Amino acid sequence: MSLSAVCLPCRRWRRPSALPGLASLRLAAVRSLHATRFSSQAPHDTAKDIPVDGIPYSKLTIGVAVEGFPGERRVALTPANTAFLLKKGFKQVLVEEGAGFQAQFADEDYKAAGGKIATRDAVYEQSDVLLKVRAPFLEKGVSSSKSEIDMLREGSTLISFLYPAQNKDLVERLAKKKVTAFAMDCVPRISRAQSMDALSSMANVAGYKAVLEAANVFGRFLTGQVTAAGKIPPCKVLIIGAGVAGLSAIATARRMGAIVRGFDTRPAAREQVQSLGAEFLEVSIQEDGSGAGGYAKTMSKEFIEAEMALFMEQCKEVDIIITTALIPGKPAPKLITKDMVTAMKQGSVIVDLAAENGGNCEVTRPGEMITYAGVNVIGYTDLPSRLARQSSNLYSNNITKFLMTLTTPKHEAQLAIDMSDEIARRSIVLHKGKLLWPAPAPPMPPAPAPAAQLPAEVKADAKALTPWQKVSREVATLTAGMGGVVALGKATTPAFMANFYTFGLAGLIGYRVVWGVTPALHSPLMSVTNAISGMVGIGGVFIMGGGYLPETIPQLLGAMSVLLASVNVFGGFIITQRMLDMFKRPGDPPEYPWLYAVPGVVFTGAFLAAASTGMAGLVQAGYLTSSLLCIGSISGLASQTTARQGNALGILGVGSGIVSSLAAVGFSTPVLAQFAGLAGAGALFGRWIGRRITGTELPQMVAALHSVVGLAAVMTSIGSVMAEVGHVHLSTLHMVTAYLGVLVGGITFTGSIVAFLKLAGKMGSKPLVLPGRHLINSGLLAANAATLGAFVTMAPAAPAIAAMCLTGNTILSFIKGYTTTAAIGGADMPVVITVLNAYSGFALVAEGK
Secondary structure: OOEOOOOOOOOOOOOHHHOOOHHHHOOOHHHHHOOOOOOOOOOOOHHHHOOOOEEEHHHOEEEEOOOOOOOOOOOOOOHHHHHHHHHOOOOEEEEEOOOOHHHOOOHHHHHHOOOEEEOHHHHHHHOOEEEOOOOOOOOEOOOOOOEHHHHOOOOOEEEEOOOOOOOHHHHHHHHHOOOEEEEHHHOOOOHHHHHHOHHHHHHHHHHHHHHHHHHHHOOOOOOOEEEOOEEEOOOEEEEEOOOHHHHHHHHHHHHOOOEEEEEOOOOOHHHHHHHOOOEEOOOOOOOOOEOHHHOEOOOOHHHHHHHHHHHHHHHOOOOEEEEOOEOOOOOOOOOEOHHHHHHOOOOOEEEEOOHHHOOOEOOOOOOOEEEEOOEEEEOOOOOHHHHHHHHHHHHHHHHHHHHHHOOOOOOOOEEEOOOOOHHHHHHEEEEOOEEOOOOOOOOOOOOOOOOOOOOHHHHHHHHOOOHHHHHHHHHHHHHHHHHHHHHHHHHOOHHHHHHHHHHHHHHHHHHHHHHOOOHHHHHHHHHHHHHHHHHHHHHHHOOOOOOOOOOOHHHHHHHHHHHHHHHHHHHHHHHHHHHHHOOOOOOOOOOOHHHHHHHHHHHHHHHHHHHOOOOOOHHHHHHHHHHHHHHHHHHHOOOOOOHHHHHHHHHHHHHHHHHHHHHHHOOOHHHHHHHHHHHHHHHHHHHHHHHHOOHHHHHHHHHHHHHHHHHHHHHHHHHHHHOOOOOOOOOHHHHHHHHHHHHHHHHHHHHHHHHHHHHOOOOOOOOOOOOOHHHHHHHHHHHHHHHHHHHHHHOOOOHHHHHHHHHHHHHHHHHHHHHHHHOOOHHHHHHHHHHHHHHHHHHHHHHHO
C-alpha cells in the first residue's frame, strides 16, 4: 500500500477532468508508468535526432485562458509572472477576460503588469505558447461551439497537466493538431527541477486545505483551552500517509494546536513525522514499505491485518482522520472500513484525499461530503482549487520557471527545446505532433566489475588482524600523536600551548555533544551556536577605549564589533527560543524560564562583590563558568526535553563571559558607559529582528545574523593588530592569527549573506558557475598568501603597510566567500550555514591566540 501524498486520475479516457483537482497530488502516478505506457509506439528515443532550433522570445506570444473545467478556479499565470515574462523579452502575454477572476486576480492587475486582455478565441488563435492548469477539454463547452482541443492553434505549444498515461485520446487529438505539448505532471523529480514540481505544490495546498475543511466541519476547537466555563480538550488528528500532502496536513494541524498522529509504511517517514511534532504510529509487525522512487509498496497480508487493527483502535479515539494513501497505477486501498467509521465518535470527520481514485474510506463519495453513522466524510476532489489564489501563485511560479528552462546557453532569450536536457526530455509528450512520451529511463550506472574470487581461507586472512597487529597499530598511532605534541611544544611558546590545550579539549567536547543531537533540532542547535559565536565581540571589548566615544580607528573597530556581536547574541537566542516554541504541545507541563535569571543575578552580584576586594582568580573562574554553561547549552539542544533549558544555559554562559571579560579589561566609567550603550543598542535591534520575522523566515535569519558574526570577527582582528602596530611586543603569532581571523571572518560574512539571499528567495538558487572558477579561487588564495607574507615581514613597523595588507585581505576574503558560496545550489544552503558556523568558531580561536 502506498501512503504517499498522491492521487491518480481515475476516470474515463475521454475526460481529462481527472487532471489536477486532487489529481494534482499524484506524485508517483505518471512517473511510475513511464516505462510501461506507449512503449510499443516509442521503442527507441527518436528525440535525440531532433535539432535544437531556437525561437526568439520577441516573436512569441504567451496565452492564458479561462479554465473550462466546471468548478476550476485556478489560473495558470499570475500578474506578477506576467510582468516577469514580459521583462524577459516575450512579445506579449494575452490573458482571456476574467481568467484570473476566481483566483482574485482582476483584469486590471494583468493590464498593470503589461498583459493584454483578449477574447477566448483571440487567446487560442494568437498564442504561440498556451499555459493552462488542466489539459484542454475534449467536450464542447456550454457557451462555446468548439471544445478547447479544437480551438488550439495548429503547431502551437501547450504546457499544462496532461497525464498522458491516463488520457490516450487527448494525446492523439493533440498530435493531430501538430502541437508541441509538455506535461507538468511529468517534470522529473530531480534537485534541479524542484522549483517546477507543480505536483508537490498542489499536494502541499491540499494537505493544508484538508485540515481547514475538517476544522470547519468539526464541532469544536482543535486546540485545548482552559476557560472559566471549563476545560476544553485538544482535538486528536490521525494522518494516514506522510507524503507531501500528509506532512502538510500534519504541520497545519500541529500549528492549530491539535494532538497529531501520523502513520506510514515507510521507515524513512518516521523522522519527518516526528520532526513536525507528531506521534509516529507503528504496527507490531516489522516490514519495510519503501518502494521504488521513494514511494510505498503493497504490503503483506499479515502487515495489512495488523494495520487495520491499529486503525480500528485509533478510530475509537481520534476526532479527525485525513487519508492520503495510494498505490501507483491501482485504485486507492480501502483503509477505513464501514465498521471503523461506525466506531468513531459522533461529529468526527474523515477527509479522504484519495477520493478521486476511489477513496481510502469505504463510504467516501468523490466530490461530496456525506454523513455516515454521525461521522462527516469529506470526499472533495478540488481542494487546491478551493484555495485558488494560493494555488495559482504556486502553479504560476512552477510553470514560469519551467518555461524559462526551455532554452540553452547558445540560445539566449530564445525558446529552444534541447532533448539532451533531462527536464525537457522527460516532460515533453509531443513535438510538433510526434509522440515522444514516455522518455527512456535515465541510464543506470554501470555495474561494478566483479571482484576476483579468492579462496575463503585467503579472504579471512586478508581481513582479520591478529591481536598483535591490532595493538601495534593502535600503539603506533598513539605514539605518533604524543610525539607530535612534544614537537609542537618545543617549537612554540607556553602561551600558545595553553591555548592549544584549550582548543584540543574544546574540539573533543564539541564533537561529543553535537554528535547525538536529534535531527529535528539541528536548526535550533545551529541558531544557539550562532548566538554563542557572538562572543567574538569579546575580542572587541579588549580593544575598546577612549571615553564615552572611541578616539582611534582601532577603538572604533572594537566598538563596532561589540555592537554587531550584541545584535547577533540577542537576536540569536530569541530566534532559538521561537524555533523551540514550535515544538510545544498544548498538554506539555508548564515551564518557568524566568527562574533561570536567579543564577545569573546571583553570579553577577557575587562576582562584583568579590571583585571589590581584589580580582585574584575571579576572571578565570568566570571564564570557566561561561565555558561550562555554553557546553551545557549545546548539550541540552540534543534532546527536545532539555532544549529550552539549553537555550537558557547559553544565555547564562554568554552573560557570565561578558561580565568576566569586562572585569579583566578594567574599563573606566566612560568606556564602560560606551560599552553599555553599544550593547544595549545591539540588544534592542537584535530583539526587534528576532520578534518581527515570521516562522518561515527563521532559517534564513540565522544566516543573516551569522554574517554579522563574520563582520565582527573582521573588525576585531584588524583592530587588535592596528592597536599594537609599532609596539615591540607585537608577535608574529599575533599577526598570523589576526590575519587568519580576517580571512575566515570575511568568508563567513559574504558567504552567510549569499546563503540568506538564496534561502529568502532574493537570489537565484541555481549554482553560479563562473568560467575558470578554479583558476579564480586559486588566484585569490595565492593573493592571500602573498599579502600574508608582506604583512608579517613589513607591517610590524609600518602602520600604513599593515592597513593596506589587512584591507586587501578583507576584500579578497569577501570575494572568496561570495564565489565559493554562490557556486552551491540553494537546496544545500542549510549545510553551507553549518560549515560557515564552524568557520566562525575558527575565527574565535584566532582571536583567542
